[in-house]
Every structure is written in C-alpha cells, then in structure tokens.
Amino acid sequence: MSVIAVAGVSGRKPDEAPLQGRIGLVDYLVVLAQLGLLLVLLRQFQIESGAFLRLATLAFAGFALHALLPLRWRLPFFALLSLAGIGVVMGPQNAAWLVGLGLLLIGICHLPLPFVWRGVLLLGAAAVLALQRAGHLPFPWSDAIWPILGAMFMFRLIVYFYDLRHDNTPATPAQPLAYFFMLPNACFPLFPVVDYKTFRRNYFDDDAYRIYQTGIEWMVRGVTHLILYRIVYYYLTLAPHEVADPAQLTQYLVSNFLLYLRVSGLFHLIIGMLYLFGFRLPETHNRFLLASSFTDFWRRINIYWKDFMQKVFYYPAVFRLRKLGTEKALVIATLYVFLMTWFLHAWQWFWLRGTALLVLQDMLFWAILGVLVVANSLYEMKHGRTRSLGKPAARSWRDTAVLIGKTYATFWFICVLWSFWTAESLQGWFAMWGALGGRYTPQVLIFPALILAVVVIGSIPGDSLRNVRGSAQNERAWQRTRLATLASMVALVAVSVEDLHSRFGTQVATFVHSLRSGQLSRLDTARLERGYYESLLSVDRFNSQLWEVYMNKPKNWLDVDNSNLKHFVGGFVQTELIPNFVRSTRFGTISINRHGMRDQDYEPLPAPGTFRAAVLGASSVMGWGVGDGETFEALVEERLNREWAGQGFARYELLNLGVPGYQPPQQLAAMERALALAPDAVFYVATGREITRAVAYLAEVAHKGIPIPYPELAEIVRRAGVTQGMDETTARRQLAPHGTEVLTRVYGRIAGQARERGLSTVLVFLPQAREGAWQEETPETLAIAAAAGFTVLDFTDVYREHPIESIRLAPWDDHPNAYAHRLVAERLFAGLQATRDTVFRPAAQARGQQ
Amino acid sequence: METGIDFAREVKQYILDEFLPGENPDDLTDDLPLISGGIIDSIATLKMVLHFEERYGIVLEAHEADKEHLDTIRDIAALLASKAG
Numbered sequence: 001m002s003v004i005a006v007a008g009v010s011g012r013k014p015d016e017a018p019l020q021g022r023i024g025l026v027d028y029l030v031v032l033a034q035l036g037l038l039l040v041l042l043r044q045f046q047i048e049s050g051a052f053l054r055l056a057t058l059a060f061a062g063f064a065l066h067a068l069l070p071l072r073w074r075l076p077f078f079a080l081l082s083l084a085g086i087g088v089v090m091g092p093q094n095a096a097w098l099v100g101l102g103l104l105l106i107g108i109c110h111l112p113l114p115f116v117w118r119g120v121l122l123l124g125a126a127a128v129l130a131l132q133r134a135g136h137l138p139f140p141w142s143d144a145i146w147p148i149l150g151a152m153f154m155f156r157l158i159v160y161f162y163d164l165r166h167d168n169t170p171a172t173p174a175q176p177l178a179y180f181f182m183l184p185n186a187c188f189p190l191f192p193v194v195d196y197k198t199f200r201r202n203y204f205d206d207d208a209y210r211i212y213q214t215g216i217e218w219m220v221r222g223v224t225h226l227i228l229y230r231i232v233y234y235y236l237t238l239a240p241h242e243v244a245d246p247a248q249l250t251q252y253l254v255s256n257f258l259l260y261l262r263v264s265g266l267f268h269l270i271i272g273m274l275y276l277f278g279f280r281l282p283e284t285h286n287r288f289l290l291a292s293s294f295t296d297f298w299r300r301i302n303i304y305w306k307d308f309m310q311k312v313f314y315y316p317a318v319f320r321l322r323k324l325g326t327e328k329a330l331v332i333a334t335l336y337v338f339l340m341t342w343f344l345h346a347w348q349w350f351w352l353r354g355t356a357l358l359v360l361q362d363m364l365f366w367a368i369l370g371v372l373v374v375a376n377s378l379y380e381m382k383h384g385r386t387r388s389l390g391k392p393a394a395r396s397w398r399d400t401a402v403l404i405g406k407t408y409a410t411f412w413f414i415c416v417l418w419s420f421w422t423a424e425s426l427q428g429w430f431a432m433w434g435a436l437g438g439r440y441t442p443q444v445l446i447f448p449a450l451i452l453a454v455v456v457i458g459s460i461p462g463d464s465l466r467n468v469r470g471s472a473q474n475e476r477a478w479q480r481t482r483l484a485t486l487a488s489m490v491a492l493v494a495v496s497v498e499d500l501h502s503r504f505g506t507q508v509a510t511f512v513h514s515l516r517s518g519q520l521s522r523l524d525t526a527r528l529e530r531g532y533y534e535s536l537l538s539v540d541r542f543n544s545q546l547w548e549v550y551m552n553k554p555k556n557w558l559d560v561d562n563s564n565l566k567h568f569v570g571g572f573v574q575t576e577l578i579p580n581f582v583r584s585t586r587f588g589t590i591s592i593n594r595h596g597m598r599d600q601d602y603e604p605l606p607a608p609g610t611f612r613a614a615v616l617g618a619s620s621v622m623g624w625g626v627g628d629g630e631t632f633e634a635l636v637e638e639r640l641n642r643e644w645a646g647q648g649f650a651r652y653e654l655l656n657l658g659v660p661g662y663q664p665p666q667q668l669a670a671m672e673r674a675l676a677l678a679p680d681a682v683f684y685v686a687t688g689r690e691i692t693r694a695v696a697y698l699a700e701v702a703h704k705g706i707p708i709p710y711p712e713l714a715e716i717v718r719r720a721g722v723t724q725g726m727d728e729t730t731a732r733r734q735l736a737p738h739g740t741e742v743l744t745r746v747y748g749r750i751a752g753q754a755r756e757r758g759l760s761t762v763l764v765f766l767p768q769a770r771e772g773a774w775q776e777e778t779p780e781t782l783a784i785a786a787a788a789g790f791t792v793l794d795f796t797d798v799y800r801e802h803p804i805e806s807i808r809l810a811p812w813d814d815h816p817n818a819y820a821h822r823l824v825a826e827r828l829f830a831g832l833q834a835t836r837d838t839v840f841r842p843a844a845q846a847r848g849q850q
Numbered sequence: 851m852e853t854g855i856d857f858a859r860e861v862k863q864y865i866l867d868e869f870l871p872g873e874n875p876d877d878l879t880d881d882l883p884l885i886s887g888g889i890i891d892s893i894a895t896l897k898m899v900l901h902f903e904e905r906y907g908i909v910l911e912a913h914e915a916d917k918e919h920l921d922t923i924r925d926i927a928a929l930l931a932s933k934a935g
Contacts, residue, residue, distance in 0.1 A: 166913035197918060282886060299891060310892050311916060318896060319912040326900060330893070380893050387869050387889055389877045 021071045021204040021278055023212070028067060031212045035060040035276075037489045038216065041223055044496035045516050047269070048226075051089045052187045056273070058085055059183055063276045067212070071204065078277045079177040082185075089186040090144065097141035098149050099181065101129075105153055106176050109161055122161065133354050143554050147189040150351025152180050155193045155308060155344070162312055163196045175200060183277070184270045189352050192267050192284060192304035194274075195311065204278040206469040210478070215275025217485045218283075222268030224488065229261035233521045234514050240428045241699075241732035245438030250447040252432070253415040256422055260301075264288070267304070280469070282307070290458040292406040294372040295380060297414060309337045330381060331374050338370025361429075365421035400459060407455045431729040525774060526689075528814070553812035565590070565660065572701060572709050573669035577622070577659055587809075587818070588627015595677070598622045599634070599656040605678050609650035611843055614657050614674030616667045616750075617685030620766055620816055621658025625809040630818045631656060635825035636832070648844050655679065663697035664690050664746045668710055671750050680843035681760040684750060684790065688767065688774050690781045691739040694746060698722075699731035712745045740780065747788040755789065758846060760839045763790035764831070766824060767799060769808035769816045791838050793831040798823055855906075855934070857927035864901060865923070869894050880924040885917050895920060902926075908933040 023031070041047075042056055062081040066074055087095040108121045132139040133146055156179065179199055185191050204211070236255035243252045264285040271284050284303055291297035299306055314337050321329035342363055349357040395403070423429035473481075494500055501512040520528060564583075566575040581592040593601045606612040615621055615633050623631035629638075633656045640652035655677055657670050667684065674682060698717055701708060705724040708714040720734045735742070747763075754761045763785040768774050778796065786792050799807050799820065807820035816824065832839060858880055866875055869890060884890045890898070898920070899910050910933065914920075919929045 162913075166911075197916065201918060286888070295891075295893075311913075314892060315912040315915045319910075319915070322900065326896070330896065377893055381897070384869070387894070389870065389873050389882070389889065 021067075021074065021208045023067055023208045027209040031067075031209070031216065032064060034216050034486065034489065035063065037486075037493065038219060038223075041220075041489055041493055041496070044493060045223065045227060046518050047223055048187065048266075048518065054088050055085050055184065055187050058088055059273055059276065062183075063212075066277055067208070074278065075172065075178055075203070076174040078183070079174045079181065082178060082181040082183040085183045086148075086181060086186045090148065094142050094145050098145045098152075101141075101145075101149055102152060102180055105157060106160075106180060109157075109164055109176075115165060119161070122157070130350070133351060135354065144552070146354065147352045147552075148186060150348070151189045151191045152185055154348060154351045156180055156196070158312060159193065159308060160196050167197060169200070171200070182274065184273045188266060188270055190263060190266060192270060192302075193308040194281060194304065195307055198281060198307075199279060202280040204280075206280055207471040208278065210469065210471050210473075211275055211278060211280050213482055213485075214280075215272040217481060218268045218272030218275065220272075220485050220488050222265045222270075222272060223492065225261045225265030225268060227492070227515055229259065229265055230515050230518075232258045232261065237521060237523055239523050239526070240423065240432040240729045241736070243432050243435045244733055244736075245435055245444070246440055247443035247446065248438075249432070249435045250444065253412070253419050254447045254451065257415045257418045260288075260418075263302075267302075287458065289411060290407055290455065291410050291414070292403055293376050293385075293410060294369065295376040297410060298369075298373050305341070309341060313337050313340050327378060327381065330377055334374045334377055335370050338366050338373070341370075342366035361421055361423065361426060365417065368417060395461060404452075404455055404459050407459065408452060411451060411455065427727045428729040431727045434730060434733075520770075522774070522776075525768075525770060526692075528812070553810070557810075557813065565592075571669070572706060573666050574701075574706070575659070575661070585627075587625050588630060590623075591628050596673075597656050598628075598631070598658065602653060602655060602677070604676075606653060606680075607651065609847075610653055611649040611651070611681075611840060612653040612655065612677070612679045613681040613683050614655045614671075614677060614679040615683045615685060616670050616674065617658040618662045618687065619658065619660035620687055621656060621685045622660055623656070623658070623821070624660055624815045625813060626816075626818045626821055630821055632821045632824040632828060633658075635822060636828050639825070639829050640832075648840060654683070658685070664694040664743060665697045665701075665710075665713060668746060668749055671753060675753065675757070679759060680846075681762065681839055682750065682754050683762045683764055684747075684785075685764045685766055686781055686785070687765075688781075689777050691743050691777045694742045695735045695739045696728075696732060698742060699726075699728045699735055702726055702731050703728045710745070710749065712749070713742065716742055716745065740784070743781065744784050744788070747784055747790065751788040751790060758842060760842050761788075761790045762835070762839055763792050764828060765792065765794045765796060766816075767796050768814060769799060769820055770804065770814040791835050793828070793835070795824065795827050795831070798827050855931075857930045857934075858923055860905075861902075861923050861926045861930070864898070865890070868897065868901075878923070880927075881922050883917075883921050884923070885921045898926075902930055906930060906934050 039053075039056060039060060042053055047053075058081070062077075062084075066077055066081070069077055083095070083099060086098060089095075090098065105122070105125060108118060108125060111118055111121065113121070128137065129149075131137040133150075160176065160179065179194070179196055182194070232255050236251060237259070238248060238252045238255065240252070243249050267284040271281050274281060282303055286300045286303060288297065288301040291300050314333050317333035317336050318329045321332055324332075345362070345366075346357040349355070419432075420429055423432075495512060496516055498509070502509040565577060565581065567578045568574060569576050577592045577596045577598060579592060579594050579596045581590070583590050590598065593599055595602070595604075621631070621633060623633070628634070633654045637652060637654040640654075645651060655674070657674055659666070659670065662670065664686075671682065698708070698713065699722065702717055702722045702724060703726060708717060716738050717735070720731075720738050722731045722734050751761050763782070765778065765782060775796065782792050782794060802820075802823070807816060807823070808814040809817050862875070862878055862880075865884070866873065866878060870878065882889070885895065895915055899915055902908065903910055908930070910929070914929060918925070920926050
C-alpha cells in the first residue's frame with residue numbers, strides 16, 4: 001500500500017462535505033450476513049454470558065435499522081438502543097435506577113453554575129454514592145447496578161467534565177446519552193475509557209461500509225483472542241506450588257501474562273460493536289506482545305487508558321512543570337501518571353466490588369513499571385527512537401536482530417513483572433523461583449522457542465500506520481482483510497459444530513467442547529472454594545475470570561460468614577463451630593447446638609435402642625446456604641425415623657459434625673469428637689480433590705508451625721523435607737509427591753479407630769455443584785477409601801440431568817442448594833437401604849438383635 | 851508578531867528533521883495522521899510543542915496537545931497560525 005495514497009484521503013479537509021454514512025444495498029446485505037455468522041459464533045462459543053448474546057442480538061438488529069436511517073437520526077437512535085440494551089441486560093427496574101442516577105450526574109455537569117461549583121457538586125454526589133457503595137448509607141436500588149454504573153461513570157465523567165471545560169463545540173442531548181450509556185457497556189464492567197472528544201470527532205468520518213467492516217474484523221479478532229485465552233486458561237496455567245522445574249516456570253510466566261488476552265479480546269469486541277454505529281475509535285491493544293521497550297509496552301497494551309492518562313494527567317502536569325526543564329517535567333509527570341494509574345485501579349475496584357484495594361504488590365508493580373518507563377522515556381528523549389511513516393521499513397540484519405532481541409527481552413521481563421503483580425503472596429512468588437533449581441529437561445526450551453518464533457514473525461516489517469481510515473487503505477489489502485475475517489468466522493463456526501469436530505476423536509471433541517464453555521479453570525475453582533473461608537487478595541487484581549464472579553457476589557452473602565460462624569480453638573484443627581450460635585440468613589436459620597454441631601440437640605450418649613451415626617465432612621455436610629432441617633443429613637435422619645423406626649432400632653440419629661473449610665486431616669480431630677459421642681457408625685463425606693486438599697492443609701500447618709499430633713502424618717512431612725515455618729508454596733510442592741500416602745494415612749486412621757470399636761464406616765462421595773473438571777482425583781480417592789475398609793457410596797452422578805443453576809446456590813457460591821440437598825438425601829437413603837446389612841447389622845448384632 | 855509564515859512548511863520540515871530523518875518528504879503529506887497513526891508519541895509531541903513555543907513565542911495549553919489540534923500538519927499549522935495571529 002502506498003503511503004501517498006493513504007495521505008491523500010486520510011484526513012478530512014475543512015472544505016470536504018461531511019460523509020453521510022450511506023451504504024450500498026449489496027454492501028449492507030454483506031454486512032448483515034457477516035453479523036448473522038458472528039452471532040452464531042458468539043452462541044457456539046458461549047462468548048461471555050447469555051446477557052451478552054442478547055445484547056449482541058439487539059445490537060445487530062439495531063444496526064440493521066440504524067444503517068438505513070438518515071444520519072441526523074442515527075445518534076438519537078443509538079442512544080435509545082443503548083438504553084434499551086441496559087433494560088435487556090438488567091431488567092426495567094434496575095435499568096431505570098441506573099439511567100436515573102446517570103442522568104443526575106450528567107445533569108450536574110450542565111447546571112448553570114460556575115465550573116468550580118459544578119465540580120464541587122459532582123464530588124459531593126460521588127462521595128454520597130461512594131458511601132452507599134461501601135454500605136455506609138442505605139440505597140433503594142439493587143447491588144447489581146453498581147458495577148455497571150461504575151463502569152459507565154467512574155472514568156468517563158472525568159473525561160467529559162474535562163472536555164466541557166476546554167471544548168466549546170456545541171453538543172446535542174443525544175451525544176452525552178450515547179457516550180455514557182453506550183450500548184455494549186451494560187454487559188462489561190471492564191470497559192475501555194473512550195475519549196469524549198474522539199467519540200464525537202470521529203463519528204462517521206469515513207465511508208460507512210469500511211467502518212462497519214472494520215467493526216466486524218475487530219469483533220472477530222476479539223472472539224479469537226477469547227478462544228486463545230481459554231486455551232491458556234484451561235490448559236496452560238499453573239499454581240505456584242505446581243511449578244517444580246524450569247520448564248514449568250517458563251510455562252507459568254508465559255501463561256500468567258497471556259491471560260491478559262481476555263481483556264484484549266473483550267476490548268476488541270466492545271470497540272468493534274461501536275464501529276457498527278459509526279464510532280470510528282482508535283484500535284485497541286496494538287500487538288502488545290511485541291513491545292520492544294517499556295514505553296512501547298505502555299503505549300501498546302491499553303491504548304485507551306494511555307490516552308486517558310495522557311490527556312487528563314500527563315499533559316496538564318508536564319505543561320505546568322515545564323519551567324523546571326523538560327526532563328524534570330517529564331520525569332515528574334510520568335511518575336504522577338503511574339501514581340494515578342495505581343490509584344484509579346483501586347478506584348475502579350472500589351466501584352466494581354465495593355471494597356478498598358490496598359495491596360503492596362499492586363503498589364510495587366506500578367512503581368516499578370513507572371520507574372522503568374521514566375528511564376526509557378529519558379533515553380528516548382535524549383537519543384530519539386526509530387519512527388517511520390508506516391511503510392514497511394528496509395532494516396538491516398543487524399537492526400532486525402537488535403529489534404528481536406529487545407522485543408524478546410521486554411516480553412520476558414514483563415512476564416516476570418506480571419507474575420509478581422498477580423502472585424497471591426510475595427513469599428509465594430519468591431518461593432516459586434526455587435523451581436530454577438529443579439531438573440532441566442528439553443521441555444524447558446518449549447516456551448522460549450515458541451515466544452522467539454512469535455517475536456521473529458512479528459518483526460517482519462509491515463505497515464505500521466495505525467487507525468487509518470478504511471477508505472484510505474489499499475484496495476487489495478482491504479479485500480484481503482475482509483476475506484480473512486470471513487474465513488476466520490467460517491472456520492471457527494465449522495470447528496464448533498459437534499458433528500464435525502467429534503469425527504476427529506474423543507480428545508479433539510473434548511478439547512473443542514472445553515473451548516466452547518466459559519466455566520472457571522481448575523485453579524480458579526480452587527480459589528473460589530478457598531474464597532468461601534478466607535479473604536482472597538489475588539482476586540482483587542482482576543485475575544482471569546474469577547474476579548468477575550466475585551464482583552457479582554453481594555456483600556454479606558448469606559448474612560453470616562466464616563469469621564462469626566467458627567472460632568479459633570488452637571491445636572491441629574485450629575477452628576470449630578461456635579456452640580449455641582444462632583443466626584437468621586437469607587436461606588433460613590443456622591443453629592449450632594451445644595456440642596458445636598449444626599444440628600438439633602442430642603444427649604452426649606445415645607438412648608438405648610438408638611442407632612447413631614456421626615457424619616464427618618465440610619461445608620456441604622454442615623449445610624452452607626440452606627436452613628436448619630434442609631441439610632441432606634437432617635432429611636435422611638427424618639426419613640430413617642419415619643420409615644425405619646422400630647425396624648431394628650427404635651430411633652436413628654445422624655450427628656452433623658460437618659465444619660465449613662475442614663480438610664481431610666482435620667477430620668481426624670472431628671473423628672475424635674465423634675467417638676466421644678458413642679456412634680455406631682461413621683459416615684465420611686468426601687467432595688473431590690481430597691488428595692490435593694490434604695496436602696494443602698499439611699503445608700498450611702507446617703507453615704504456621706502447628707505441631708502435627710498424628711505420628712504417621714508428621715513422619716510424611718519430615719520425609720518430604722518440609723520444616724516448620726516453611727512457605728506454603730514450597731511445602732505444597734514438596735508434599736505433593738506424598739499426597740496419596742497422606743490420604744491413605746488419614747482414611748486408614750479413621751477406619752482403624754472405627755474398627756477397634758466395632759463401628760461401621762461409610763465413605764459418601766459427593767460431586768461438586770459445578771461444571772468442569774474437578775473429579776480428577778475421585779477414582780484414586782475411592783480406591784483408597786475402599787482399601788481402608790470403608791463402604792463406598794459413590795454419588796458422582798447425583799446431579800446429572802440437573803442444570804447447574806438448579807442445584808448450586810449462586811455463580812459465586814457453588815455449594816449445593818436446598819434442592820440439591822434433597823437429591824443427595826434421596827440417594828443417601830437409597831444407598832443406606834442397599835447397604836443395610838453392612839452398615840446397620842454390626843450395631844444390631846452388638847445389641848444382640850437380628 | 852511574525853506574519854506571513856508558512857507554518858505548514860515549517861512544521862513539516864521540523865518533523866522530518868527531528869523525528870523522521872531519511873523518510874521521503876513527499877510521503878509526509880499535510881493530512882497524514884501523526885498522533886492517531888502512531889507516528890509521533892507523547893514524548894515527540896512534547897518536544898514539538900516546546901520547540902514551536904520557543905520558535906514562535908507562543909504558549910500552548912495542555913488541552914491543546916491532542917489529536918484535534920496536533921494530529922496532522924494541517925491541524926498543527928492551523929493551531930500555530932491562530933496562536934501567532
């Protein structure tokens with residue numbers, strides 16, 4: 001493509017007649033056909049949420065009408081469509097509150113008052129809303145509107161107010177409405193900070209067909225990024241304690257950084273959709289993996305953020321400080337930008353989550369990046385940097401090699417910095433580097449070689465001019481891009497068709513199936529589970545998808561949390577339920593009896609003729625999220641007494657010893673409590689990943705220096721080289737090879753203690769109320785239990801045939817709900833019926849009955 | 851105040867000398883997008899602004915350092931002319 005040709009049409013001349021946004025019939029139909037295909041693609045790959053699919057359908061249908069309207073009607077139509085989109089996603093009541101609050105904020109900007117007073121009023125309104133968001137003031141609307149209200153106004157209001165001050169171009173009422181409530185925003189709390197001036201200035205400033213086609217191209221690019229993200233998210237990510245050698249360390253670093261493809265994908269979808277309505281906004285995320293310096297990285301990775309910071313903070317600071325000298329002004333202004341970036345990320349998190357974000361790693365990350373960018377900027381200020389007019393540059397081999405070297409080094413440095421930023425703890429991050437002392441295998445070259453290949457290919461000179469109008473592009477390049485977009489869509493849709501991909505075998509089908517769903521990865525599922533019982537700082541830093549799940553979680557979910565349900569008792573078990581605790585929750589009452597059990601009151605010893613079983617387990621046994629009497633334990637006990645009373649035993653008692661967050665080794669302490677209550681049987685309820693969780697708990701107590709009172713477990717810890725006070729990442733890594741043995745010892749001790757007393761033992765396996773892989777340890781767990789002497793009741797399929805929404809509490813809490821407890825109760829009763837001889841006969845025989 | 855200056859020519863020459871040495875002057879047209887096209891960045895913009903302020907004895911405001919005023923040689927020339935006029 002000739003740059004001269006570009007220059008000839010790339011800027012609108014003052015005397016040029018405004019483009020009318022017209023499109024020919026054939027082009028219009030071509031665009032509609034592609035949007036239809038894109039809709040299929042979004043559906044097939046379940047891109048984002050069901051709400052997004054509805055919104056996309058509305059947007060594409062709206063486009064069909066919008067493109068035919070006279071230009072002057074289009075912006076008001078887009079504003080109305082955007083408002084309708086909010087209604088579609090949030091429901092009419094929430095939408096009305098959101099729009100009302102938004103109009104109030106926009107209205108304040110336009111009050112007939114001096115600018116300063118309007119600013120003061122805006123700050124006052126923001127302060128009241130912030131107090132409400134933090135829960136210090138009541139509000140009549142739903143929690144659900146906060147993230148979207150925040151996403152629409154927390155940054156754009158700053159830009160809008162700034163432009164009101166400096167730009168006297170008359171605005172129509174539709175412009176601010178379209179700007180703040182812009183259509184895709186209803187679905188996306190993370191949204192690019194669109195510049196108001198650019199939003200207005202670039203509106204239909206090019207051939208309409210080219211604008212629409214670019215929008216489609218970027219949306220397809222967004223979908224591609226999101227699919228690539230899923231490959232990384234499901235198949236490549238590792239937890240720090242899983243990093244055992246240099247090869248895994250490189251995998252960890254690269255995959256952790258590549259999770260950012262999700263943001264890049266979403267931003268492409270958002271901006272692409274806005275193109276359908278004539279907003280020719282800047283391209284987002286310009287090949288950020290190929291940045292060749294820190295300043296280059298800052299310029300490429302989130303262009304909208306960079307432009308926002310530059311406009312509102314950098315230039316005002318640097319212009320004000322220029323009397324100090326250019327270099328000093330540049331240094332101070334750049335550091336100021338990074339300080340504000342850190343602060344505004346915390347500000348963003350506050351509006352999305354309602355909590356403060358003050359994490360040392362976060363501050364250090366922005367400080368380090370800021371210093372690196374300053375150093376790089378000073379270098380560029382003094383020595384300049386290579387710029388071109390966008391044509392493929394004829395570089396020497398030496399220059400190309402230097403560029404590749406710089407890009408490669410920048411990529412790895414950013415990977416390391418990113419891993420630091422997203423690590424759950426500094427200690428864990430430092431411990432992870434111990435993997436460098438692990439075994440070096442040829443696999444260590446896989447990721448470095450892969451990245452090098454990408455960098456080399458990316459360094460091939462090409463047109464580098466960004467944001468050129470479509471009409472200014474070379475016709476052949478334009479056709480090539482259009483064809484590539486269409487081919488990508490057809491190929492992706494074809495891949496998603498089950499009849500086609502299943503022909504390539506089970507493995508391929510499973511792989512494609514995983515890419516077609518937006519569930520949490522195994523690591524995020526583990527984090528979600530941990531998050532029930534402890535505060536997860538890493539979730540406060542936009543790690544992958546989990547933070548979105550958290551964002552929707554209402555404050556005081558369940559009205560009771562772990563901290564006031566349990567108390568610290570010291571020793572190996574650390575915590576127990578608080579005796580005599582009673583609290584009303586939105587799911588019913590939670591009552592803890594005098595023995596510290598979530599159950600009715602029982603005498604310390606069973607009455608004669610009573611069959612008593614102790615039920616050991618964690619939150620699903622205790623009944624997290626269901627009311628008293630709704631747990632499967634209570635339901636089975638009631639049924640046993642209703643249907644079996646008098647048949648062998650006068651009465652049946654199931655004692656609920658479940659404690660939220662208990663891991664397998666803690667059940668040894670629960671077993672001791674159970675034995676004191678003289679049961680006839682012990683039911684141990686396992687819920688998946690028993691081996692991993694057993695290891696994690698031993699690592700935790702070793703780290704905390706808590707003595708392990710079980711000699712066989714203490715011996716394993718000693719053999720693994722785990723010492724008291726060792727960081728958990730290293731301890732987990734060293735204990736992992738001994739996981740099977742740990743669980744064998746735990747189950748063996750419980751079964752042995754039961755055997756000594758003539759008690760029957762049952763292991764009930766419950767699946768998690770969640771989608772995705774979580775049962776990878778189940779066969780081994782069941783085998784260990786059977787070998788230890790447990791009667792195994794495997795309920796792996798108890799939730800099969802039931803949609804996930806019908807059995808779990810909420811997307812952010814996948815404990816079984818009351819309905820799921822009923823399903824489990826039915827299966828457990830049937831299971832006990834089938835094993836009646838094994839489970840109940842020993843007790844009957846001990847009492848001399850038949 | 852200096853009058854009759856061909857701002858467009860001077861701006862173009864400055865950009866060529868300072869940021870695009872070796873590029874063909876014919877390729878740098880008056881309407882080529884410089885900021886939005888990624889040809890000049892914030893550091894280059896800053897250098898350019900300081901140079902023109904000194905060269906023409908004018909003062910530019912922070913909010914003028916944007917694409918609306920500085921994206922093309924035509925835009926820059928118009929801004930300088932309005933300030934110097």
